[in-house]
Amino acid sequence: MNIDAIFTDLDAHTLDPARPRAQKIGVFAGRIIGFDEELDGVTADRVESLGGATVLPGFNDVHCHTAWFGLTLASIDVTALPGGLPDVYAALEKAAATTPSGEWINATGYAHRDYDGQYPELSRLDEITGDRPLFMRQTSGHAAIVNTAAMKRARILEPGFSDPVGGKVVTDAAGRPTGLLEETAQGLVQDLIRPYSLDTIVEAIDLATAYYAKEGITSFGDCGIAYGWIGHSPIEITAYLRAREEGKLRARAQLLPQADGLHEIAANSADGFGIGLDAGVRTGLGDEFISLGPVKFFMDGALSGETAALRKNYEGKDHPGYLQDDAEVLRKQILDTYASGWSVAVHAIGDAAVDAALANIVDAQTRHGRRAVPNRIEHAALVHDEHLTTLADNGIVVTPQAAFAEGIGDGMNASLGPERRSLIYRAKSFVDAGVLLAGSSDRPCADGNVLRGIEAYVTRKTRDGDIMGSAVECLTPDEAIAAYTSVAAEASGQGADKGTLSRGKLADFVALDAHPAEVAPNQIAQIGVRATVLGGRFTHDAR
Incomplete structure (x- = not known):
């Protein structure tokens, strides 16, 4: 019998009590066909040595924001800058210098707790950005910081404005907006930017899942797509299909639509x-x-x-x-x-x-x-x-x-x-x-x-x-x-196909330099990812 691949020289912790450990894994048609002695006499198109690596089932991050993460990789990162707010202002100044008049400046990663509980001053942001609207997302995703140009475009500064349901435009003691938008109020500005093009979202998925592969991630749940302040386009699922077709989706995706898109359907009353x-x-x-x-x-x-x-x-x-x-x-x-x-x-x-x-x-x-x-x-x-x-x-x-x-x-x-x-x-x-x-x-x-x-x-x-x-x-x-x-x-309702290394399940696994239980607790994050395998094929190979 000839199969697609045999992975050897490994110590697999399968998480399957029927066979807790294995030294060889056979793969056919993207699934595990057998282990160790079950592969005696079997040949394969590929024999891949993992150099004694610890092998675990592929990692699954069931709640992340993949397209959003990919977009942040192309945005200005203001996460915990060492010089405090002056460094934030400097990063925005650098961006403004190369952003044409009237075009958006997008930044991400701001967390007020990284800056002694402070938020940027609106007047300083306006001075830096001029007529370029700014959208700077908080790390939590539940708030954003914008400038006056953005608020003008969103009509937040017009007489009679009122906060949207489930959100707030934060004001100072005199009732003037500070530039901080909480929860659903972010959508007032985001809707001026969205929907993103399919090309942009596909590129974001490409960047994000390439990152995932290097970390041993073979499955994920993109939590809140297509609609609401967390979605990027009402046709976001099409972006995932295109990414797959173009070889730019390197992990299995469970997509969780955001509830804002739900509506009445004219189904039969029965x-x-x-x-x-x-x-x-x-x-x-x-x-x-x-x-x-x-x-x-x-x-x-x-x-x-x-x-x-x-x-x-x-x-x-x-x-x-x-x-x-x-x-x-x-x-x-x-x-x-x-x-x-x-x-x-x-x-x-x-x-x-x-x-x-x-x-x-x-x-x-x-x-x-x-x-x-x-x-x-x-x-x-x-x-x-x-x-x-x-x-x-x-x-x-x-x-x-x-x-x-x-x-x-x-x-x-x-x-x-x-x-x-x-x-x-x-x-x-x-x-x-x-x-x-x-x-x-x-x-x-x-x-x-x-x-x-x-x-x-x-x-x-x-x-x-x-x-x-x-x-x-x-x-x-x-x-x-x-x-x-x-x-x-x-x-995720997918236990029959993944989660353990078992015969018949998808051949998704990660090869590590050590088992997390074998190093000091504060050293687990430093363990090297030697390879990531999805359906028997490498998505990351650092052997």
């Missing part, structure tokens, strides 16, 4: 259809390379900007954040969407938002049953003990980001205070309660390197040397690996 997307497409459509996942809903904002909806006020503040819309409106949208065959992924960060999201999902499942692709709580940042049983009993997935620890962990600890910090981005509590905890980064809102994410789950270390939340929530290296592999696959 079908009980709620709201959906045209032609009745829904979760599960697609193949092993590109498929539709759940619909993404925003229940609230972010802890970093203190817009997430809490039960009680932020520490030392007089407000608890806010929901993105009226609670009953959000509930009806979720129920109507679920009735149409979609699974749902509800962004809920504050505990008040988690309360509502859980109630809505449980109600939907009670009415219509569970789905092959599980429902999810995105981020699940502030979860109480009473939530754990509800999550586990109802098979609801959570996607908390340990990667937030380094960048905004200290700020979140301060925002919640000592009594609530133990609830922040829990991990071990989910695992012990039997809740599916799927590994994710929210990239580009945080570092998306999976090995760094695994290290963050293990250490939870913040930039100032503290622990994000509580140390009792630290995972073992094996638990963190499972989050990004076997659990991620199950949480």
Whole structure:
């Protein structure tokens, strides 16, 4: 028998209890056909030595923003510049010098906590940019900084302007806009830039997934495409199809449309259809390379900007954040969407938002049953003990980001205070309660390197040397690996095809210089990625 490839000289940790370890992997037609002695007497078109590497199932980041990340790679990066605000101004000055009059300046990566809680002064931004409109996105994605030219184009400065539902144009004590736009208010300016062209989005996917390949990522969930302030074009799925056709998609994509695009469909009344997307497409459509996942809903904002909806006020503040819309409106949208065959992924960060999201999902499942692709709580940042049983009993997935620890962990600890910090981005509590905890980064809102994410789950270390939340929530290296592999696959409804190295599953794996359990916890992120294999073919090869 002759097959496509045999990978040798490796130590595979398969995460499959039926065969936990292997030294050889055989591949035929993009899937694993056998291991070790099962390959005796078998020949192959290619025999690939991995030089003694540790092999794990390919990494799966179930909640990231791939096209957005690719666009940031071509934007001005103002992430934690060492010289503070003067360096931010200098970067913008450099960009303005090469940007034609009237053209947009796009920047990304601003986080006020990196700059002593300060935001750029609008007058200084205007001085630098002149008539060039500026859109500078916060790292969290839940706020943006713009200049006067941009606000004029968006008609924010006109008499009678009022904030959009679920967002805010921040003003100073005199009622003048500061240039900071929160949540849905960003769309007022973004809609002047979007939709991006297909060429631009395909190029962004190309850049992003080339980056992913170098980090061992073979699958991802692009969370919130096509619509709303997080989407890039109403035909964004076409960009993914084109990227695949042109060889520019180097990982398997589960696409989660943003709920803003849902609308009434004129289906037969007997079908009980709620709201959906045209032609009745829904979760599960697609193949092993590109498929539709759940619909993404925003229940609230972010802890970093203190817009997430809490039960009680932020520490030392007089407000608890806010929901993105009226609670009953959000509930009806979720129920109507679920009735149409979609699974749902509800962004809920504050505990008040988690309360509502859980109630809505449980109600939907009670009415219509569970789905092959599980429902999810995105981020699940502030979860109480009473939530754990509800999550586990109802098979609801959570996607908390340990990667937030380094960048905004200290700020979140301060925002919640000592009594609530133990609830922040829990991990071990989910695992012990039997809740599916799927590994994710929210990239580009945080570092998306999976090995760094695994290290963050293990250490939870913040930039100032503290622990994000509580140390009792630290995972073992094996638990963190499972989050990004076997659990991620199950949480995406794709456990039959990926997540473990098993005969018949897709031949997606990563070859590392060491196993994360074999190095010091604070050295996991430094492990080299020797190769990444997708369907038996290298997408990254540094042997």
